[in-house]
Amino acid sequence: MTNDNVFNVAAYFIESNLTQGRSEKIAFYYQNQIYTYGQVSSFVRRSARLLANLGIEQENRIAILLSDSPEFVFAFWGAIWLGAVPVPINTTCSLDEIQYILQDSRAKLLLTTQEWQEKLAPIQSKYLRHILLKDGESAYLSLLNQEDELLPCAETSPDEPAFWLYTSGSTGRPKGVIHLHQSMMVCAEKYGRATLGLCQDDITYSVAKMPFAYGLGNTLYMPMAVGAASVLSDASNGFDIIVDIQRYRPTILFGIPSVYAGILALAEIAPLDVSSLRLCASAAEQLPKSIWQQWLETYNHEICEGIGTTEFLHIFLSNQIGKCKPGSSGRPIPGYDVQILNDDGVPCPPGEIGNLQVRGESLMLGYWKRLQQTRKAIYGDTMRTGDKYLRDADGYFYFMGRNDDLFKVNGQWISPMEIEDILHQHPQILEVAVVAESSSEEQLTQIVAYISLKPGQAATPEMEMNIRKFAKQQLPHFKAPKTVYFVEKLPRTSTGKIHRKLLSKDSSLRVSISL
Template sequence: MSEITEQLPEIFNVAAYFLERNLAEEYSKRTAFYYQGKAYTYTELNSYVRRAAQFFSNLNLEQENRVAILLPDMPEFIFAFWGAIWLGVVPVPINTSCTVDDIRYILKDSRAKVLLTTKEWQEKLTPIQSQFLHDVLLVNGERSFISLITEQDKLQSCAETSKDEAAFWLYTSGSTGKPKGVVHAHQSMVVCAEQYGKTILGLHKDDIAYSVAKMPFAYGLGNTLYMPMAVGAAAVLSDANSIFDIISDLQSYRPTVLFGIPSVYAGILNVHEISPLDVSSLRLCVSAAEQLPKSIWQKWSATYNREICEGIGTTEFLHIFLSNRIGECKPGCSGRSVAGYDVQIVDENGSLCPPGKIGNLQVSGESLMLGYWNRLQQTRQAIYGSTMRTGDKYLRDADGYFWFMGRKDELFKVNGQWISPLEIEDVLHQHPQIFEVAVVPESDNGEQLTQVVAYITLKLGQTPESEIEQSIRKFAKQNLPHFKAPKTIHFVEELPRTSTGKIHRQLLKKSLSLSGQASIN
């Protein structure tokens, strides 16, 4: 069977590919997405996108120029993203959860000529120190982006781009160092939609997708933007800011597919008694971004009679390359390789690891990035040929399922034995009073002994008292080898997270190394 990219023409514009396939009579009047109770059809989407492209052309933007998009999930994001690609301009979505310093860095690093954002963000960023930026467009105000593009009475023809050239960038949310610009080609979204969206999830035209992850995040971009469009389905653009908002959205829009993250599944379960979720519309629940604890999977299944189809991917591959399948899920693991991806576990010498042995995850596939912008050495360290070293530690069992052991810099030794923090966290999650937990190592500066430290948030109605701490310690000793049981427990109101919602372990480690004790409340 030939590769997907071999079936695409050399002259290929991915915006035209996804938009024009839905303009046939059968699909043109179907809903493309919902936002704040309003439905936008595929015909309306096509019109807005082409007018956005014409507007960008009138700003004298040329092919390969960059347009930064700093917005929450909203219609203007979609119109600008596809409109830029339609014109051959490169959109650069920026996560609104990033720090101001990181946003300033991304604007400067990407050399964006135009920034589309809100008035509130413009004020936070003023002055914007970038010699390349010459226009700031706002979605709110007297001259809003929507009003500007609806004035366009000429529809721009799509640019004759190559399937191999840069279509868009996404910045990583790395917990150390500055964000890296990941450059993706026009073909990448097609590969992910075909190999994961259609083949693994079985997305179809009657689906309604709801994603907790936002569109500047690679996982959210696929969930909301291009995977539903690949089959003529609909997506929900949400501005939810809490678990209760998410539950309200799910009750209102009645999606068929929920793209969640572990903390959201845990949060919904945590408020089940006061705000139970009606899951009758959901045919599929998906989780990614970080490892889903086995106990959360099991409790979700017992409470809602729904499996969670867990998978894992990276920004560099755009979406998921390891996934469970409904009816074949193994709780606590990342699943098996998605068709089209060669996923292997190798040792430090590059030799294949046998089943049951922890090694380094490396992946090959057609959706692999072109590289990191202006990071040649880091690109070469990560990629060789069509294969990437992900930096994740994994093991594969005898059935071909992959089990995440942690990032290469997260594993640590206690009593001379390697420890995966995820193994300890999975056990502690089973304690009835624990909501979330993160495990990190702490070294005794005097004797250089490494100890296990657990940061814990409690469920609703629980307060961090000595009785609860003793209960947790007893539970850990009963269910873990003695050297894996936490020697120190810190109760915190919430765990620090990266801009994409992952637990920020490096920040926890830094807190310990700087102060010798927890100080993140």
Template sequence: MNQYEQLPDIFNVAAYFIKGNLHKGYGERIALYHQDDTYTYRKVSNEVCAAAGLLAELGLERENRFAILLPDSPDFVFAFWGAIWLGAVPVPINTACSLDDIKYILQDCRAKILLTTQEWQEKLSPIQSPFLRNILLTDGDNSFRTLASSFPQERPPAQTSPDEPAFWLYTSGSTGRPKGAIHLHRSMVFCAEQYGKATLGLHQDDITYSIAKMPFAYGLGNTLYMPMAVGAASILSDANNAFDIIADIHRYRPTILFAIPATYASILAVQDIAPLDASTLRLCVSAAEQLPKSIWQRWRTTYDIEICEGIGTTEFLHIFLSNRLGECRPGSSGKPVVGYDVRIIDENSVPMPTGEIGNLQVGGDSLMLCYWNRHQETRQVIHGNTMRTGDKYLCDADGYFWFMGRKDDLFKVNGQWVSPFEIEDVLLQHESVLDVAVVPESESGENLTQVVAYISLKAGFSESAELEESIRRFAKMQLPRFKAPKKIQFLERLPRTSTGKIHRKALLKASQLVQ
């Protein structure tokens, strides 16, 4: 029986992770790296209790929502755990969201207090929320940390239940308004035990570095609670380009890199001018969207490290399908993480035969309680203790799961199903292509579908008719003729959601406007 199955009736997840490390004798171990500063587990504990004291003084009560709009930083960590310590409910908001979505989230979650920066406060002014009572700032004369410093560094945690809400995370909103997924105190423990420890083998000497930020479910696990589950350290950084990421890796020497496919592609693209020293990395992980086989193979060839690809969702908090070191199948999402029931079913919930495409259904104890104020949408995806993710998958004879696209990503050309990822993987092998997204487009005046590729180019290459023809010929040599792009559109940068995924809906709209 693991620790998750032994949770007591009174359980506060902030106290579990923070005090747990002190009880293990890890008080002087480094928990966080941020710029030139380091924070030990004892320092984190003291700051969390002080933050809880300040929030309580300002009237934040049990079950009240508390919005955090910050880059990854110590203030984020202390405030997040401090709110949970009180029994309140932190709601991280991704700074990559649009202003409109941020304002929507603040109203939708009914946050009583907002923690942010002066810059963001000015951008959001005025904030039209009747529920908001206080705005705390991390900079300026009366900063959050300054105000919290006058409160005791010891405070008993709220006597919460493992089955009550601990925090909310909002979905990226690529198919509509962001939805608030409500997660319980027990959820983080399950993910840390089943994925962090059992699948990745995290240990106390690890240093994690995540490109995904903490308001993103993937980043919250990578940076916040999974390292804490084993007494490891994490790096807090706001790097957002290949050069800054490489500089961070050289500076902090992490052992684990959590990234997205675009990160690995961009690091490889600058290898000649900014070579990465990957000697301290023992593990690389990719999630958020499909990792092309070509990127996996180039990374392995360049750095002699496998990328363990996986898939998770905001609703399940973290990864439930994963490859393992030494057992990776490039292009696949791997096998189920222990503790998750993953199946491929048809529209009538009947299991699909091996090798046939169907709908992904997942069950596991990290599943959200519900979407806030979205009863019908909750009912549409949650069936008993399982969820239908909206992804199309197949499972091969060896038990590996292969992503075929979202239910609306697949399209037919000449009566045959096309997965954009197969075409994208081929195009990424062309010497000029940095990033690519394939979408369908109806031919003008015809009820026919053609393949359109949106491409951003590597440094040193420029858009031209000759280059377009070279890419088209390259695709025709490696793909059936009906899958080769009929049209190529060059973009300086592909649109992405706040969580780093290619925004296919935006490209489809752009394609329709061009016609």
């Protein structure tokens, strides 16, 4: 395409790999199957043809409610090829959230599984015209094989919507984040190529799934931008991920903190074979220093932690191999201007906690039907993220919590991350989340720790006393948790972050202490 105002990102990624002679190169591994770039190209074009034959038109939304699979890939790119707008829905969303997204997005077509269709019946959306299933007699791939490929790509603009992603909805209803055709190019170049050194010899494995902004980049568009391969898997627990890594031999592991902790907890009975890995990355939430150190000691790999948002599509702060500072989100990646400002908009000096502000070309167009929230969050190509951060003298950024995560005790601001990092060093703790709760009697803020224990450890009064004693030895007295609750596992949002507000609201999560 020679016209600067015409750019279709699906066509760009697919055609660039074919013109560079990668037609026979593996693009995706899925269970016992492989898909080459040539096959991906054929299925994407057929997907676009099938959608067009069903009456889907340019700018129509299509919803994809699937685990990571070839059908997801072909439908996502096929919609963009046609000029339609795919809307991935995370399979960890609640039924109510899924129904809401289908109605809110006005999706005219849903691609899902028969199991999900039955769970959702009746689907509450007056806009939905078609439901296609991944499985069953008229499976999606079978339908694609009946279509021809002769459909030119839509002549879209780099500045028009290409796809939507919904936020996790931890502070209200999920918000539709509108991303442009150019956004994936920016992230693939600035983070994938320039920061990670992603190349065509890499095989990526992402714990985060594709409806999650982090997973979409890790698995779908960043590998395709350089002709690399990626693994499509729905593994979520440590054992299955360990098996996958041994089977597919990826070179890059895109993890999240809870998974790194889970794999470490299994190190004695199911050690991870890291011989194929050249890089380990982490995002979604802060990686505790103790987990970073244990991973280095156990597997001789640094974890390159980074941070991004759904609104910016992918990572804008990151550590790099050989330049990691454990506990930090790293430094700004090329192309992003990241600042910490006080409440008056003045830049904070090193060591002072302030509000994170980011500028970059991958910023969303806005929130769907949320004009006031869009204007409150962004101006121009700059966004106030709602995160509290501080920066050290070397330019590394440290996450202190969301705006509403910080709390005051004895007149001092406290970040739960600092307390969690100390508690993670306790040998029996697997995961921990610290929140502030008000005492109903005295109306005082109390620090409460919700803790899940490592396999084989029991929630007993002795364990509680041991943990509280450990905290008092390691922390100033006013930062040590006054109350400890044990939970089977920490509740998480659909994007994998700890759902802190749910901890205080839902007492049924707590495990009874065995006497």
